[in-house]
Amino acid sequence: MGKKLLLLAGDYVEDYELMVPFQALQAVGHRVDAVCPGKKAGDFVLTAIHDFEGAQTYSEKPGHRFTLNASFEAVKPQDYDGLVIPGGRAPEYLRTMPGVLPLVQHFSQADKPIAAICHGAQLLAAAGIIRGRKVSAYPACAAEVELAGASYADIPVDQAVTDGKLVTAPAWPAHPAWIAQFLTVLGTKISH
Template structure:
């Protein structure tokens, strides 16, 4: 299978690694990734935040990078894309309130196109619906929302990924290696090594 067109929905204070790493890694293997944000256009930026555990009861949020969008939200036609990436962080809290985001994501759910969602990115899927009966994971604090949607929520270590058909999920950025590897399998991307 050839290169895919992938849509990534980013937002202000999305998690830095969960935005930057998939954006770069998917392009590195030859896919086209359009990163968009509501009310922003190509060349605009989204500030990101780094979430890390430093001994407190929950993660600490520190400034990340300014992530530059490479496509305009209002120009997106979901039918032109083969797959969707939903990063986590704080952005999904407000992105799931945007009717344009909901409409875009609903297309991928209803057409059963590949979706990679990580951490709080699953909040957007919960708002869209259509994940009833799907086996998935998310950041543990989102677990109750996943259960309320009727999803089969699995709590797994942050280094793991859960795959159900075309849906690939992970609790947090420590799972990038498995999450991205599983997403590439779903996309039909093969990476070969020569001796």
């Protein structure tokens, strides 16, 4: 039986880091409710596409309009089995919005699976839930991870790390590893 998962989005969330897990987790039988503070089901968030093109940092291009399928204000975190936090610019400001940090803290305190990628670590750090943990993130977030008391996992961009029920990765090239590790933590069995 599939799990009920919550995906926390916001404007200028990284396009692939939102779209790919949203679709992949549903493809294997999970229900994924995508929400954004201040928005309701049927509203959309704008996404951004980040690429690695040889510059000192990633480039950013307009992505898609992603339609939310649930309303943030109606969310009861106790009704969900796990949390997905995509990266991009959204986590930077989502951590300042009412209700977001307590929601993230619920999943940690209830020992529920959490998957965060790229700048999603900014939400984990702001929620104060990573002290003593091993956490990957986009390298620009390493200082925030360490200041929050976690050990920054400096891994290749296509890898992920699992610490208990927390699965993190540096960026979207890690989707195969990140999603596979999250599915393992969720207890999802896929037959070949």
